[in-house]
Amino acid sequence: MSIKALSLIRTVAFDFSNPIIEILSPLKDSIVNTKRPEIRLSLTDLYATNSGINESSIHLRVNNQIINDFDYSRAGRYYYIKYTPKTELSEGKNNVSVDLEDNSGRQNSVSWSFFVN
16 A cells, blocks of 8 residues: 655745835825826735735725726736826815725725815
8 A cells, every 4th residue: 555645835925014005196295287187106015916906996086086087007016097187177286095905905095185386
């Protein structure tokens, strides 16, 4: 009688960090000279191959209006959001917020303002 041993090696990665949101433009408290500035963000998750950004969880708001038609792309573990308002923004202070979660349920959000001159 022979006994065969089965060898199983499994790599497990744990996601202990929230996704990262980086504001690319317009920067916080900056002044822009256009009423339709391009709003751009970079998103990443430290364990993108294990968890990654839950794409359906990304919520972008401009002046408390939910934006559903932003451009979204991915390059490696980085995700990019780009949005140009369809109508002109008001002169003065404008507010942007984004919230999201990764595929393991860890969340992050960021809010900032910029000024239209």
